[in-house]
Each structure stands twice: as structure tokens, then as C-alpha cells.
């Protein structure tokens with residue numbers, strides 16, 4: 001068994017995951033018998049046509065949606081065997097999720113948005129805001145800390161969502177279509193930033209995307225079709 005902190009250790013393992021919706025005649029599989037490993041220190045891309053089960057898979061590996069069958073292992077624990085308190089703790093402390101449409105709170109400042117997961121972890125308000133400012137600085141938005149998200153561009157809002165996801169220092173960071181609503185240049189800048197500043201040897205990043213312009217940032221690409229994995233290709237850590 002490899003040590004924590006070692007690049008290439010298995011950070012997350014999905015084993016024979018199934019998710020179906022409906023019953024009887026109308027039962028359809030969104031995800032069928034999906035197994036894969038995500039390694040620490042890598043960016044794993046999940047690609048596939050619309051409706052192939054990518055978001056459903058992300059929801060199951062991030063503790064949001066319970067599979068009908070199969071297991072998800074993180075730190076050698078089976079996620080879906082955890083108690084509801086342990087699962088909530090996992091979602092808060094181990095995993096960061098950056099949604100396609102950012103999910104920022106419009107009535108809060110960007111610093112307050114970034115501080116939310118820290119407040120949920122019962123960090124003192126002023127300390128949480130200080131930490132939020134530090135992470136906004138990391139994503140290059142120090143001078144926007146007191147503005148509402150509406151005053152920021154799409155790329156800047158995406159960076160606020162990233163700052164919020166990394167402020168809790170998760171081991172696993174998940175992006176669903178991070179560049180879908182950004183122009184090509186902004187999308188590439190975000191990926192460049194994620195690869196150089198957000199990825200680290202203890203962290204794995206899982207990205208669902210249709211955007212072939214950002215495939216060059218992948219360490220591994222997993223292809224899905226009709227709910228199944230049809231291939232996974234590792235291209236190494238040399239980039």
C-alpha cells in the first residue's frame with residue numbers, strides 16, 4: 001500500500017457503480033458497472049456525449065447521490081457505508097465541488113462566498129474572512145473581495161468558486177464542465193491556473209468536460225458512453 005502524500009497513490013476508487021432511474025419497464029441505467037481509479041497528483045478528465053452519465057457519476061463519487069450498487073473508496077473507506085454524519089463530514093472536509101454555473105450567493109461579497117465552507121466548519125467569522133481573502137489572493141482576485149459576484153466577469157466568478165472549493169483544502173476536487181460558459185482563452189487560463197496552482201501531490205482533480213481545447217491539461221482521460229466507461233488512458237505527469 002502506498003503512503004499518503006505519494007504521487008500516484010490511489011486517491012479515489014470507484015468499483016462497479018450502478019445508478020438507475022425508474023422501475024420496471026421504465027428502468028434506465030444512467031451509470032452502469034463503472035470502475036476506475038483517480039490518482040493523487042493527477043488531473044483526470046471524464047469525457048462523453050450528453051446523457052452518458054458523467055454528472056450522475058460525479059454525484060455518486062462526491063457523496064451526493066447514493067448508488068444502487070457498487071462502492072466508492074476514499075482513504076480506504078467505503079463512502080456509502082459511512083454514517084450520515086461521517087458522510088457530511090466527508091463532503092465538507094475532503095471534497096471540493098465546482099459547479100458549472102458556480103453557485104455563488106448573489107447577496108454575499110466574494111469574500112463571504114469563499115468563507116462559507118469555513119463558517120460551516122465553525123471557524124470564527126473574522127478568521128474565515130481573513131482566510132477567504134488569502135484564497136482570493138491566490139486566485140488573483142484580492143481586489144474584488146468586497147464586491148458582489150454580479151460585478152465580476154464569468155472567468156472571475158469561476159475563480160471565486162475555485163477559491164471557495166480550495167479554501168477547505170480538499171484532497172479531491174471535482175469540476176463539472178468548468179469551461180462551458182467561458183470563452184476559449186479564459187477557459188485555458190483557468191485550466192493553466194488549476195494545473196499550476198491548485199493541483200498538488202496530495203490532491204486529485206476530476207474534471208468533466210466536452211471541451212477538447214482543454215484536453216492538453218489532462219494526465220488521464222476516461223471516456224464514457226451510455227453510462228459505461230469505454231476506456232481510460234493515462235498520459236503521464238510530465239506536463
Ligand SMILES: Nc1ncnc2c1ncn2[C@@H]1O[C@H](COP(=O)(O)OP(=O)(O)OP(=O)(O)O)[C@@H](O)[C@H]1O
Pocket residue numbers: 021022029030048049050051052053054055056057
Ligand atoms: N434524477 C433523474 N431522474 C431520471 N433520470 C435521470 C436523472 N438524473 C439523470 N438522469 C438520466 O441519466 C442519464 C445520464 O445523465 P447525466 O446528467 O449523468 O448525463 P451527463 O453525461 O452529465 O450529460 P450532460 O453532458 O448533458 O451534462 C440521462 O439519460 C438522464 O436523463
Ligand SMILES: [Mg+2]
Pocket residue numbers: 054055056
Ligand atoms: Mg452533466
